[in-house]
Amino acid sequence: MLLAVDVGNTNVVFALFDGREIKSRWRVATDPRRTADEYAVWLLQLMQLQGFDPKAVTQILIATVVPRALHNLQVLSQKYFGREALIAGEPPVEWGFAADVDQPRSLGADRAVNAIAAHARYPGDLIVVDFGTATTFDVIDYMGAYKGGIIAPGINLSLDALVNAAAKLPRIAIEPPTRTRSVIGRNTEDQMHIGVFWGYVALMEGLIARLRAEIGRPAKVIATGGLAVLFGDHTDIFDHVDADLTLDGLAILAERVAAQ
The missing domain is CATH 3.30.420.40 (ATPase, nucleotide binding domain)
Structure with a gap:
Protein backbone atom coordinates (compact mmCIF):
# COMPACT_ATOMS: atom_id res chain seq x y z
CA MET A 1 0.00 0.00 0.00
CA ALA A 88 7.83 14.46 -5.11
CA GLY A 89 9.87 16.49 -7.58
CA GLU A 90 13.20 14.87 -6.65
CA PRO A 91 14.75 11.88 -8.45
CA PRO A 92 13.37 9.37 -9.15
CA VAL A 93 10.00 11.15 -8.76
CA GLU A 94 10.21 13.57 -11.68
CA TRP A 95 7.18 15.66 -12.63
CA GLY A 96 7.10 14.39 -16.19
CA PHE A 97 5.65 17.53 -17.78
CA ALA A 98 6.99 20.71 -19.33
CA ALA A 99 6.93 23.76 -17.04
CA ASP A 100 6.65 26.67 -19.45
CA VAL A 101 7.40 29.39 -16.87
CA ASP A 102 10.32 31.69 -16.05
CA GLN A 103 11.46 29.74 -12.96
CA PRO A 104 10.39 26.09 -13.22
CA ARG A 105 12.18 25.18 -9.97
CA SER A 106 9.97 27.58 -8.03
CA LEU A 107 6.81 25.65 -8.88
CA GLY A 108 5.29 24.35 -5.65
CA ALA A 109 4.94 20.59 -5.24
CA ASP A 110 1.21 20.88 -4.58
CA ARG A 111 0.62 22.77 -7.82
CA ALA A 112 2.78 20.37 -9.82
CA VAL A 113 0.94 17.35 -8.41
CA ASN A 114 -2.42 19.00 -9.14
CA ALA A 115 -1.33 19.57 -12.74
CA ILE A 116 -0.40 15.90 -13.14
CA ALA A 117 -3.70 14.65 -11.72
CA ALA A 118 -5.84 17.16 -13.61
CA HIS A 119 -4.28 16.32 -16.98
CA ALA A 120 -4.67 12.59 -16.27
CA ARG A 121 -8.33 12.92 -15.32
CA TYR A 122 -9.68 15.64 -17.59
CA PRO A 123 -8.98 16.26 -21.30
CA GLY A 124 -8.24 19.60 -22.92
CA ASP A 125 -7.03 22.90 -21.55
CA LEU A 126 -7.51 23.26 -17.81
CA ILE A 127 -7.59 25.83 -15.03
CA VAL A 128 -7.08 24.30 -11.59
CA VAL A 129 -8.25 26.34 -8.60
CA ASP A 130 -6.86 25.12 -5.29
CA PHE A 131 -8.28 26.54 -2.06
CA GLY A 132 -5.50 26.38 0.48
CA THR A 133 -3.64 28.86 2.65
CA ALA A 134 -3.33 30.73 -0.62
CA THR A 135 -5.80 30.27 -3.46
CA THR A 136 -3.92 29.31 -6.60
CA PHE A 137 -5.07 29.29 -10.22
CA ASP A 138 -2.97 27.07 -12.50
CA VAL A 139 -3.18 26.76 -16.28
CA ILE A 140 -2.39 23.40 -17.89
CA ASP A 141 -2.62 23.11 -21.66
CA TYR A 142 -4.13 20.20 -23.58
CA MET A 143 -0.69 18.57 -23.88
CA GLY A 144 -0.20 18.58 -20.11
CA ALA A 145 2.30 21.45 -20.00
CA TYR A 146 2.17 23.81 -17.05
CA LYS A 147 1.79 27.36 -18.42
CA GLY A 148 1.68 29.46 -15.25
CA GLY A 149 -1.04 30.86 -13.04
CA ILE A 150 -2.07 33.19 -10.24
CA ILE A 151 -1.53 33.28 -6.49
CA ALA A 152 -4.16 35.08 -4.40
CA PRO A 153 -4.57 35.32 -0.62
CA GLY A 154 -6.66 32.47 0.74
CA ILE A 155 -10.03 33.40 2.12
CA ASN A 156 -8.96 32.56 5.68
CA LEU A 157 -5.93 34.84 5.34
CA SER A 158 -8.15 37.61 3.99
CA LEU A 159 -10.58 37.26 6.87
CA ASP A 160 -7.76 37.13 9.44
CA ALA A 161 -6.24 40.31 8.01
CA LEU A 162 -9.60 42.08 8.13
CA VAL A 163 -10.40 41.08 11.71
CA ASN A 164 -6.89 41.71 13.04
CA ALA A 165 -6.65 45.14 11.45
CA ALA A 166 -10.12 46.38 12.49
CA ALA A 167 -10.57 46.21 16.26
CA LYS A 168 -14.37 46.39 16.27
CA LEU A 169 -15.04 43.71 13.65
CA PRO A 170 -16.06 40.31 15.06
CA ARG A 171 -14.70 36.92 14.07
CA ILE A 172 -17.17 35.24 11.68
CA ALA A 173 -17.39 31.79 10.11
CA ILE A 174 -16.62 31.38 6.42
CA GLU A 175 -20.01 30.55 5.02
CA PRO A 176 -22.49 31.98 2.53
CA PRO A 177 -24.80 34.66 3.92
CA THR A 178 -27.87 32.81 5.19
CA ARG A 179 -29.97 35.55 6.71
CA THR A 180 -30.35 37.63 3.59
CA ARG A 181 -30.15 37.25 -0.18
CA SER A 182 -29.43 40.94 -0.55
CA VAL A 183 -25.90 42.17 -1.06
CA ILE A 184 -26.77 45.26 0.97
CA GLY A 185 -26.06 44.19 4.54
CA ARG A 186 -28.13 45.72 7.32
CA ASN A 187 -25.74 44.91 10.18
CA THR A 188 -22.01 44.38 10.68
CA GLU A 189 -21.98 40.58 10.56
CA ASP A 190 -24.15 40.39 7.45
CA GLN A 191 -21.96 42.98 5.74
CA MET A 192 -18.85 40.96 6.58
CA HIS A 193 -20.39 37.69 5.34
CA ILE A 194 -21.40 39.38 2.09
CA GLY A 195 -18.00 41.00 1.60
CA VAL A 196 -15.94 37.95 2.46
CA PHE A 197 -18.01 35.27 0.73
CA TRP A 198 -19.46 36.99 -2.33
CA GLY A 199 -16.36 39.12 -2.67
CA TYR A 200 -14.32 35.94 -2.98
CA VAL A 201 -16.75 34.44 -5.48
CA ALA A 202 -16.44 37.62 -7.55
CA LEU A 203 -12.64 37.38 -7.37
CA MET A 204 -12.71 33.80 -8.64
CA GLU A 205 -15.21 34.47 -11.41
CA GLY A 206 -13.32 37.58 -12.56
CA LEU A 207 -9.89 35.93 -12.64
CA ILE A 208 -11.18 32.79 -14.34
CA ALA A 209 -12.90 34.88 -17.01
CA ARG A 210 -9.63 36.69 -17.68
CA LEU A 211 -7.67 33.42 -17.79
CA ARG A 212 -10.12 31.87 -20.25
CA ALA A 213 -9.93 34.93 -22.47
CA GLU A 214 -6.13 34.80 -22.50
CA ILE A 215 -5.98 31.04 -23.15
CA GLY A 216 -8.16 31.60 -26.21
CA ARG A 217 -9.55 28.06 -26.25
CA PRO A 218 -12.28 26.39 -24.19
CA ALA A 219 -10.83 25.51 -20.79
CA LYS A 220 -12.40 23.40 -18.07
CA VAL A 221 -12.15 24.70 -14.50
CA ILE A 222 -11.32 22.15 -11.80
CA ALA A 223 -11.70 23.15 -8.14
CA THR A 224 -9.92 21.40 -5.30
CA GLY A 225 -8.94 22.04 -1.70
CA GLY A 226 -10.86 22.31 1.54
CA LEU A 227 -13.35 25.03 0.54
CA ALA A 228 -13.96 23.85 -3.02
CA VAL A 229 -17.27 22.18 -2.14
CA LEU A 230 -18.51 25.25 -0.27
CA PHE A 231 -17.92 27.58 -3.21
CA GLY A 232 -18.93 24.99 -5.78
CA ASP A 233 -22.50 25.16 -4.51
CA HIS A 234 -22.71 28.93 -5.09
CA THR A 235 -21.17 29.52 -8.50
CA ASP A 236 -21.38 27.81 -11.89
CA ILE A 237 -17.78 28.72 -12.77
CA PHE A 238 -16.45 25.23 -11.94
CA ASP A 239 -16.81 22.33 -14.35
CA HIS A 240 -15.68 19.80 -11.72
CA VAL A 241 -15.08 19.87 -7.97
CA ASP A 242 -12.41 17.28 -7.16
CA ALA A 243 -11.44 17.32 -3.49
CA ASP A 244 -8.86 14.53 -3.90
CA LEU A 245 -6.95 15.96 -6.85
CA THR A 246 -3.63 16.44 -5.00
CA LEU A 247 -3.71 13.01 -3.38
CA ASP A 248 -4.60 11.39 -6.69
CA GLY A 249 -1.61 13.11 -8.27
CA LEU A 250 0.64 11.56 -5.65
CA ALA A 251 -0.81 8.12 -6.41
CA ILE A 252 -0.10 8.65 -10.11
CA LEU A 253 3.51 9.59 -9.35
CA ALA A 254 3.92 6.54 -7.11
CA GLU A 255 2.63 4.27 -9.88
CA ARG A 256 5.13 5.78 -12.33
CA VAL A 257 8.03 5.14 -9.97
CA ALA A 258 6.91 1.57 -9.29
CA ALA A 259 6.76 0.92 -13.04
CA GLN A 260 10.33 2.10 -13.68
Whole structure:
Protein backbone atom coordinates (compact mmCIF):
# COMPACT_ATOMS: atom_id res chain seq x y z
CA MET A 1 0.00 0.00 0.00
CA LEU A 2 1.03 3.61 -0.59
CA LEU A 3 1.15 6.17 2.20
CA ALA A 4 0.88 9.56 0.47
CA VAL A 5 1.77 12.63 2.52
CA ASP A 6 0.64 16.09 1.36
CA VAL A 7 2.32 18.80 3.46
CA GLY A 8 0.60 22.14 3.09
CA ASN A 9 1.16 25.40 4.93
CA THR A 10 -1.86 24.77 7.15
CA ASN A 11 -2.34 20.98 7.30
CA VAL A 12 -0.51 17.73 6.67
CA VAL A 13 -2.72 15.08 5.08
CA PHE A 14 -1.78 11.39 5.23
CA ALA A 15 -3.67 9.14 2.80
CA LEU A 16 -3.47 5.37 2.53
CA PHE A 17 -3.93 4.01 -1.00
CA ASP A 18 -4.62 0.54 -2.29
CA GLY A 19 -3.74 1.06 -5.94
CA ARG A 20 -5.57 4.27 -6.86
CA GLU A 21 -8.27 3.87 -4.22
CA ILE A 22 -8.03 5.94 -1.05
CA LYS A 23 -8.71 3.62 1.86
CA SER A 24 -8.44 6.27 4.59
CA ARG A 25 -6.99 9.69 5.30
CA TRP A 26 -5.90 11.60 8.36
CA ARG A 27 -5.19 15.31 8.85
CA VAL A 28 -3.05 17.18 11.37
CA ALA A 29 -2.02 20.83 11.66
CA THR A 30 1.32 21.61 10.02
CA ASP A 31 4.04 22.21 12.59
CA PRO A 32 7.68 21.89 11.42
CA ARG A 33 8.68 21.27 15.06
CA ARG A 34 6.59 18.09 15.29
CA THR A 35 8.99 15.17 15.69
CA ALA A 36 8.88 11.79 14.00
CA ASP A 37 7.92 10.22 17.33
CA GLU A 38 5.00 12.61 17.74
CA TYR A 39 3.76 11.82 14.23
CA ALA A 40 4.09 8.11 14.96
CA VAL A 41 2.09 8.18 18.21
CA TRP A 42 -0.76 9.87 16.39
CA LEU A 43 -0.64 8.18 12.98
CA LEU A 44 0.05 4.57 13.99
CA GLN A 45 -2.74 4.63 16.53
CA LEU A 46 -5.23 5.95 13.97
CA MET A 47 -4.16 3.33 11.44
CA GLN A 48 -4.56 0.52 13.94
CA LEU A 49 -7.94 1.82 15.12
CA GLN A 50 -9.17 1.50 11.53
CA GLY A 51 -7.67 -1.95 11.06
CA PHE A 52 -4.64 -1.05 8.92
CA ASP A 53 -1.32 -2.74 9.57
CA PRO A 54 1.62 -0.32 9.22
CA LYS A 55 3.63 -3.25 7.82
CA ALA A 56 1.33 -3.23 4.79
CA VAL A 57 2.80 0.13 3.71
CA THR A 58 5.27 -0.63 0.93
CA GLN A 59 5.78 2.88 -0.46
CA ILE A 60 5.78 6.37 1.05
CA LEU A 61 5.66 9.51 -1.10
CA ILE A 62 5.85 13.03 0.33
CA ALA A 63 4.94 16.30 -1.40
CA THR A 64 5.72 19.37 0.66
CA VAL A 65 5.62 23.14 0.40
CA VAL A 66 7.11 23.41 3.91
CA PRO A 67 10.78 22.37 3.61
CA ARG A 68 11.36 22.46 7.38
CA ALA A 69 8.75 19.73 7.90
CA LEU A 70 10.43 17.26 5.56
CA HIS A 71 13.21 15.88 7.78
CA ASN A 72 10.94 14.64 10.56
CA LEU A 73 8.64 12.97 8.04
CA GLN A 74 11.63 11.21 6.50
CA VAL A 75 12.64 9.98 9.94
CA LEU A 76 9.05 8.81 10.52
CA SER A 77 9.25 6.78 7.32
CA GLN A 78 12.59 5.21 8.19
CA LYS A 79 12.03 4.57 11.88
CA TYR A 80 8.42 3.41 11.98
CA PHE A 81 7.76 2.05 8.48
CA GLY A 82 11.23 0.83 7.53
CA ARG A 83 11.05 2.71 4.23
CA GLU A 84 12.97 5.50 2.56
CA ALA A 85 10.39 8.12 1.64
CA LEU A 86 10.22 9.30 -1.94
CA ILE A 87 10.06 13.08 -2.37
CA ALA A 88 7.83 14.46 -5.11
CA GLY A 89 9.87 16.49 -7.58
CA GLU A 90 13.20 14.87 -6.65
CA PRO A 91 14.75 11.88 -8.45
CA PRO A 92 13.37 9.37 -9.15
CA VAL A 93 10.00 11.15 -8.76
CA GLU A 94 10.21 13.57 -11.68
CA TRP A 95 7.18 15.66 -12.63
CA GLY A 96 7.10 14.39 -16.19
CA PHE A 97 5.65 17.53 -17.78
CA ALA A 98 6.99 20.71 -19.33
CA ALA A 99 6.93 23.76 -17.04
CA ASP A 100 6.65 26.67 -19.45
CA VAL A 101 7.40 29.39 -16.87
CA ASP A 102 10.32 31.69 -16.05
CA GLN A 103 11.46 29.74 -12.96
CA PRO A 104 10.39 26.09 -13.22
CA ARG A 105 12.18 25.18 -9.97
CA SER A 106 9.97 27.58 -8.03
CA LEU A 107 6.81 25.65 -8.88
CA GLY A 108 5.29 24.35 -5.65
CA ALA A 109 4.94 20.59 -5.24
CA ASP A 110 1.21 20.88 -4.58
CA ARG A 111 0.62 22.77 -7.82
CA ALA A 112 2.78 20.37 -9.82
CA VAL A 113 0.94 17.35 -8.41
CA ASN A 114 -2.42 19.00 -9.14
CA ALA A 115 -1.33 19.57 -12.74
CA ILE A 116 -0.40 15.90 -13.14
CA ALA A 117 -3.70 14.65 -11.72
CA ALA A 118 -5.84 17.16 -13.61
CA HIS A 119 -4.28 16.32 -16.98
CA ALA A 120 -4.67 12.59 -16.27
CA ARG A 121 -8.33 12.92 -15.32
CA TYR A 122 -9.68 15.64 -17.59
CA PRO A 123 -8.98 16.26 -21.30
CA GLY A 124 -8.24 19.60 -22.92
CA ASP A 125 -7.03 22.90 -21.55
CA LEU A 126 -7.51 23.26 -17.81
CA ILE A 127 -7.59 25.83 -15.03
CA VAL A 128 -7.08 24.30 -11.59
CA VAL A 129 -8.25 26.34 -8.60
CA ASP A 130 -6.86 25.12 -5.29
CA PHE A 131 -8.28 26.54 -2.06
CA GLY A 132 -5.50 26.38 0.48
CA THR A 133 -3.64 28.86 2.65
CA ALA A 134 -3.33 30.73 -0.62
CA THR A 135 -5.80 30.27 -3.46
CA THR A 136 -3.92 29.31 -6.60
CA PHE A 137 -5.07 29.29 -10.22
CA ASP A 138 -2.97 27.07 -12.50
CA VAL A 139 -3.18 26.76 -16.28
CA ILE A 140 -2.39 23.40 -17.89
CA ASP A 141 -2.62 23.11 -21.66
CA TYR A 142 -4.13 20.20 -23.58
CA MET A 143 -0.69 18.57 -23.88
CA GLY A 144 -0.20 18.58 -20.11
CA ALA A 145 2.30 21.45 -20.00
CA TYR A 146 2.17 23.81 -17.05
CA LYS A 147 1.79 27.36 -18.42
CA GLY A 148 1.68 29.46 -15.25
CA GLY A 149 -1.04 30.86 -13.04
CA ILE A 150 -2.07 33.19 -10.24
CA ILE A 151 -1.53 33.28 -6.49
CA ALA A 152 -4.16 35.08 -4.40
CA PRO A 153 -4.57 35.32 -0.62
CA GLY A 154 -6.66 32.47 0.74
CA ILE A 155 -10.03 33.40 2.12
CA ASN A 156 -8.96 32.56 5.68
CA LEU A 157 -5.93 34.84 5.34
CA SER A 158 -8.15 37.61 3.99
CA LEU A 159 -10.58 37.26 6.87
CA ASP A 160 -7.76 37.13 9.44
CA ALA A 161 -6.24 40.31 8.01
CA LEU A 162 -9.60 42.08 8.13
CA VAL A 163 -10.40 41.08 11.71
CA ASN A 164 -6.89 41.71 13.04
CA ALA A 165 -6.65 45.14 11.45
CA ALA A 166 -10.12 46.38 12.49
CA ALA A 167 -10.57 46.21 16.26
CA LYS A 168 -14.37 46.39 16.27
CA LEU A 169 -15.04 43.71 13.65
CA PRO A 170 -16.06 40.31 15.06
CA ARG A 171 -14.70 36.92 14.07
CA ILE A 172 -17.17 35.24 11.68
CA ALA A 173 -17.39 31.79 10.11
CA ILE A 174 -16.62 31.38 6.42
CA GLU A 175 -20.01 30.55 5.02
CA PRO A 176 -22.49 31.98 2.53
CA PRO A 177 -24.80 34.66 3.92
CA THR A 178 -27.87 32.81 5.19
CA ARG A 179 -29.97 35.55 6.71
CA THR A 180 -30.35 37.63 3.59
CA ARG A 181 -30.15 37.25 -0.18
CA SER A 182 -29.43 40.94 -0.55
CA VAL A 183 -25.90 42.17 -1.06
CA ILE A 184 -26.77 45.26 0.97
CA GLY A 185 -26.06 44.19 4.54
CA ARG A 186 -28.13 45.72 7.32
CA ASN A 187 -25.74 44.91 10.18
CA THR A 188 -22.01 44.38 10.68
CA GLU A 189 -21.98 40.58 10.56
CA ASP A 190 -24.15 40.39 7.45
CA GLN A 191 -21.96 42.98 5.74
CA MET A 192 -18.85 40.96 6.58
CA HIS A 193 -20.39 37.69 5.34
CA ILE A 194 -21.40 39.38 2.09
CA GLY A 195 -18.00 41.00 1.60
CA VAL A 196 -15.94 37.95 2.46
CA PHE A 197 -18.01 35.27 0.73
CA TRP A 198 -19.46 36.99 -2.33
CA GLY A 199 -16.36 39.12 -2.67
CA TYR A 200 -14.32 35.94 -2.98
CA VAL A 201 -16.75 34.44 -5.48
CA ALA A 202 -16.44 37.62 -7.55
CA LEU A 203 -12.64 37.38 -7.37
CA MET A 204 -12.71 33.80 -8.64
CA GLU A 205 -15.21 34.47 -11.41
CA GLY A 206 -13.32 37.58 -12.56
CA LEU A 207 -9.89 35.93 -12.64
CA ILE A 208 -11.18 32.79 -14.34
CA ALA A 209 -12.90 34.88 -17.01
CA ARG A 210 -9.63 36.69 -17.68
CA LEU A 211 -7.67 33.42 -17.79
CA ARG A 212 -10.12 31.87 -20.25
CA ALA A 213 -9.93 34.93 -22.47
CA GLU A 214 -6.13 34.80 -22.50
CA ILE A 215 -5.98 31.04 -23.15
CA GLY A 216 -8.16 31.60 -26.21
CA ARG A 217 -9.55 28.06 -26.25
CA PRO A 218 -12.28 26.39 -24.19
CA ALA A 219 -10.83 25.51 -20.79
CA LYS A 220 -12.40 23.40 -18.07
CA VAL A 221 -12.15 24.70 -14.50
CA ILE A 222 -11.32 22.15 -11.80
CA ALA A 223 -11.70 23.15 -8.14
CA THR A 224 -9.92 21.40 -5.30
CA GLY A 225 -8.94 22.04 -1.70
CA GLY A 226 -10.86 22.31 1.54
CA LEU A 227 -13.35 25.03 0.54
CA ALA A 228 -13.96 23.85 -3.02
CA VAL A 229 -17.27 22.18 -2.14
CA LEU A 230 -18.51 25.25 -0.27
CA PHE A 231 -17.92 27.58 -3.21
CA GLY A 232 -18.93 24.99 -5.78
CA ASP A 233 -22.50 25.16 -4.51
CA HIS A 234 -22.71 28.93 -5.09
CA THR A 235 -21.17 29.52 -8.50
CA ASP A 236 -21.38 27.81 -11.89
CA ILE A 237 -17.78 28.72 -12.77
CA PHE A 238 -16.45 25.23 -11.94
CA ASP A 239 -16.81 22.33 -14.35
CA HIS A 240 -15.68 19.80 -11.72
CA VAL A 241 -15.08 19.87 -7.97
CA ASP A 242 -12.41 17.28 -7.16
CA ALA A 243 -11.44 17.32 -3.49
CA ASP A 244 -8.86 14.53 -3.90
CA LEU A 245 -6.95 15.96 -6.85
CA THR A 246 -3.63 16.44 -5.00
CA LEU A 247 -3.71 13.01 -3.38
CA ASP A 248 -4.60 11.39 -6.69
CA GLY A 249 -1.61 13.11 -8.27
CA LEU A 250 0.64 11.56 -5.65
CA ALA A 251 -0.81 8.12 -6.41
CA ILE A 252 -0.10 8.65 -10.11
CA LEU A 253 3.51 9.59 -9.35
CA ALA A 254 3.92 6.54 -7.11
CA GLU A 255 2.63 4.27 -9.88
CA ARG A 256 5.13 5.78 -12.33
CA VAL A 257 8.03 5.14 -9.97
CA ALA A 258 6.91 1.57 -9.29
CA ALA A 259 6.76 0.92 -13.04
CA GLN A 260 10.33 2.10 -13.68
